[in-house]
Amino acid sequence: MYKLLSQMNIYPKMTDISEILIASDISKSFPNGNGGLSVLEDVSFSLDSQEFLCIVGPSGCGKTTLLKILAGLMIPSEGDVIFEGERVIRPRRRIGFVFQEANLMPWRTVEDNISLPLELQGQNGSEVHTKTTDLIELVGLSSFEKTYPRDLSGGMAQRVAIARALIHDPDLLLLDEPFGALDALTRERMATELMRIWGAQKVTVVMVTHSISEAILLADRILVLSPRPGKVTLDLPISLTRPRDLSMAHTKEFGKLASRIRAAIANEE
Amino acid sequence: MSTARKNLSSFAATLFGSRSRVIYLISVPFTLFAIFLLWEGITRYTAVPEFILPSPGSVWNRFISSIEDGSLPKHTITTFTEVLGGLVLGIFVAANLGYVLAKSETAERVLAPYIVASQSIPVVAIAPLLIIWFGSGQISKILISALIVFFPVLVNTIVAVRSVPEDLRDLMRSLRATSIQIFTKLELPAAMPVLLGGLKIGATLSVIGAVVGEFVAADEGLGFLINLSRGMYDTAMVFVTVFTLVAMALSLYTIVALVELKVLAWRKDPSES
Numbered sequence: 001m002y003k004l005l006s007q008m009n010i011y012p013k014m015t016d017i018s019e020i021l022i023a024s025d026i027s028k029s030f031p032n033g034n035g036g037l038s039v040l041e042d043v044s045f046s047l048d049s050q051e052f053l054c055i056v057g058p059s060g061c062g063k064t065t066l067l068k069i070l071a072g073l074m075i076p077s078e079g080d081v082i083f084e085g086e087r088v089i090r091p092r093r094r095i096g097f098v099f100q101e102a103n104l105m106p107w108r109t110v111e112d113n114i115s116l117p118l119e120l121q122g123q124n125g126s127e128v129h130t131k132t133t134d135l136i137e138l139v140g141l142s143s144f145e146k147t148y149p150r151d152l153s154g155g156m157a158q159r160v161a162i163a164r165a166l167i168h169d170p171d172l173l174l175l176d177e178p179f180g181a182l183d184a185l186t187r188e189r190m191a192t193e194l195m196r197i198w199g200a201q202k203v204t205v206v207m208v209t210h211s212i213s214e215a216i217l218l219a220d221r222i223l224v225l226s227p228r229p230g231k232v233t234l235d236l237p238i239s240l241t242r243p244r245d246l247s248m249a250h251t252k253e254f255g256k257l258a259s260r261i262r263a264a265i266a267n268e269e
Numbered sequence: 270m271s272t273a274r275k276n277l278s279s280f281a282a283t284l285f286g287s288r289s290r291v292i293y294l295i296s297v298p299f300t301l302f303a304i305f306l307l308w309e310g311i312t313r314y315t316a317v318p319e320f321i322l323p324s325p326g327s328v329w330n331r332f333i334s335s336i337e338d339g340s341l342p343k344h345t346i347t348t349f350t351e352v353l354g355g356l357v358l359g360i361f362v363a364a365n366l367g368y369v370l371a372k373s374e375t376a377e378r379v380l381a382p383y384i385v386a387s388q389s390i391p392v393v394a395i396a397p398l399l400i401i402w403f404g405s406g407q408i409s410k411i412l413i414s415a416l417i418v419f420f421p422v423l424v425n426t427i428v429a430v431r432s433v434p435e436d437l438r439d440l441m442r443s444l445r446a447t448s449i450q451i452f453t454k455l456e457l458p459a460a461m462p463v464l465l466g467g468l469k470i471g472a473t474l475s476v477i478g479a480v481v482g483e484f485v486a487a488d489e490g491l492g493f494l495i496n497l498s499r500g501m502y503d504t505a506m507v508f509v510t511v512f513t514l515v516a517m518a519l520s521l522y523t524i525v526a527l528v529e530l531k532v533l534a535w536r537k538d539p540s541e542s
Contacts, residue, residue: 071443091443103436107458107535117444120454148535 020171020204021047021070026079028065029229038229039065040076045223045232049171052198052205054215057225058265063208064100066230067176070206071097084171093121096165096203098175102157104149104164111136111145114163121168135163138197155186162194166201175207179214188246191217195244212261213249216240224264234264323505331505332512340494345513348491351407351479352517355414360471363419364464367426377427384423392417392478396485405486414478418471425467429460462536465529472521476514 026043029036039062047053055063068074070081072091081088083095104113115132118124136142139159149157158178165173178194179187191214198205198218209215215222216238224234238257240248248254305325311317312324319327335341370377396413403409433456441451483492491510498506 068439073439073443091445093445095443097440097443099436099440101436103434103440105437105455105458107461107533116454120441120444120446120450150535 018048019046020049020051020084021206022080022082023066023070024080024082026066026069026076026081027229028062028069028074028077040069041229041231042079043225043230043232044079045235047172047204047206050202050204052218052220053207053223054219054221055206055208055223055225056210056212056215056261056265057230058227059210061225061227062230063225064176066225067097067174067206067208070172071095071174073097093168094171096168096170096173098158098161098165098173098178100177100180102149102152102154102161104152104157104160106149109146109148110141110152110160113149113160114167116164117168131167132163135167138166138200139163140193153186154182155190158182158190159193162197166197166203170203172204172206175205177208177210180210187211187214192245194218199243212258213254215261216254216257217244217246217248222261224261233267234261236260236264320502320504323508328505328508328512331503332509335506335509341509341513344489344491344494344510345517347407347489348476348479348483348514349517351410351414351482351490352475352521354407354411355416355478356418356471356475356521358411359415359418359475360422360468362415363422363467364426367423368430370423371427371430384420388420393481393485396481400482400486405488410479410482410487410490413482414475417474417478417481421470421474422464422467425463425470426460429463429467430456432463433459461532465525465532469522469525469529472525473518476518476521480514 023046024044026040027038028040029038031037043066045053055066057063065074069076070083070088072081072088072095075089083092105116108116111132114135115128118128118131133145136145139162141156141159141163144152144156149160152160158181162175162178165175175194179190182190194207195218207215207218219238222234222236222238223232224236225231226233236257240253240257308322309325312319312322323331332341366380370380392413395416396409399412399416400409403412437455437459438451441455446454479490480492480495483490484496487493491514495507495510498504498510
């Protein structure tokens with residue numbers, strides 16, 4: 001039923017205005033010795049504008065692959081990704097990507113790393129500077145403009161990466177386990193920060209994570225993927241009231257959601 | 270008491286830089302002075318004749334006289350142009366070929382055996398060939414020098430381009446960077462540390478290449494000057510020439526090191542400065 005609905009929505013004309021991204025029947029397999037390794041199988045979902053979607057699943061279930069396909073960095077073996085009414089076959093400027101590691105250029109200062117996307121588009125001058133300064137403030141790194149990445153902590157580096165992904169005002173922000181390399185305390189703080197940034201920027205977010213509580217805290221909706229080949233086993237809306245904070249992790253409602261997700265993951269294993 | 274000591278040591282650090290640099294700054298002139306003292310002692314208190322080991326003083330005198338009669342500057346300029354030519358040519362060809370080899374597996378598979386095999390031939394052995402083909406002028410020396418510079422720069426370029434992180438390439442692709450932008454804004458700066466490392470080795474090797482060429486056949490240059498002075502038992506002049514070559518290689522090395530300091534400022538550890 002779900003599949004049918006999303007297939008009907010492939011064509012731009014029929015696309016609901018609020019739907020920014022439609023993934024229909026995405027499959028991906030990589031060639032290997034015996035017939036190919038299937039990583040994703042028939043993954044379909046659609047995404048409303050300004051929605052915050054989290055994708056959770058066991059490691060190796062193809063979460064990163066799915067995100068790279070959404071970003072146009074990888075071509076699916078089967079299926080289509082429609083972003084703002086157009087098929088994604090290569091990277092798009094309206095999509096920002098945040099990698100697992102901060103992935104900064106060590107020879108560039110914080111501000112030069114953040115302004116890189118605009119620089120590549122041939123923009124420079126005072127407008128770029130203003131935008132960069134604003135974003136540095138947004139991610140809470142004021143006074144670190146001239147710092148090189150080697151002098152940043154993991155959390156600070158990841159803030160720079162988020163600012164860089166936001167600088168060209170993307171409509172869609174893709175985050176690939178952005179806090180995976182951080183310690184637990186920094187991680188919690190960064191999740192709260194991300195919520196604040198998302199609120200300020202009005203951007204649609206797809207975030208891959210393996211932390212269930214992080215997903216519940218942040219998302220409007222959670223997709224659970226099964227182990228390889230990844231399939232959507234649960235599509236769960238999170239209706240917890242916003243603004244949310246970490247203290248909610250101890251509420252009954254939160255616990256119920258968490259156990260549903262945990263069960264969906266466990267059933268498949 | 271302990272704060273006073275801390276203050277004192279931080280004062281010393283601001284004056285001389287870090288501790289290791291203090292040791293360096295003191296030890297180099299000291300060991301150099303000790304060597305000259307030993308040298309002077311040998312020539313003064315033993316019966317070693319002047320044409321085997323001239324005293325530091327007579328080497329200095331020979332240095333002054335060779336500048337005054339214009340022979341040392343003339344031969345130095347000859348060798349220096351050969352070295353520069355060899356360096357520029359060697360780096361240019363090696364860096365370009367290295368880039369192609371790093372990017373294309375097929376090119377590497379086809380060419381690698383020849384490149385590695387060519388390195389097993391000592392440059393001294395093919396120097397006569399190059400002189401037969403290109404004459405005994407400066408061109409053959411530039412080629413020999415370029416040949417000796419070629420390999421380390423090539424290997425370093427390949428390593429450098431291959432070491433560009435795949436995630437940064439993905440980032441550039443996700444930002445729709447053109448291939449020129451990927452080269453200038455990612456590959457070049459990312460490769461710079463390893464590239465400059467190759468350049469440092471190349472800078473000193475280029476001097477060796479030019480002198481090897483001049484040893485085989487030449488009528489000017491520092492290699493020729495060494496041969497000439499040796500033939501006339503002018504050992505002091507041989508020393509002067511050797512020191513000139515050392516100075517040339519050192520200054521080329523220093524230039525690359527200074528460029529490195531400037532270009533790779535981002536790598537500098539703030540606690541070391």
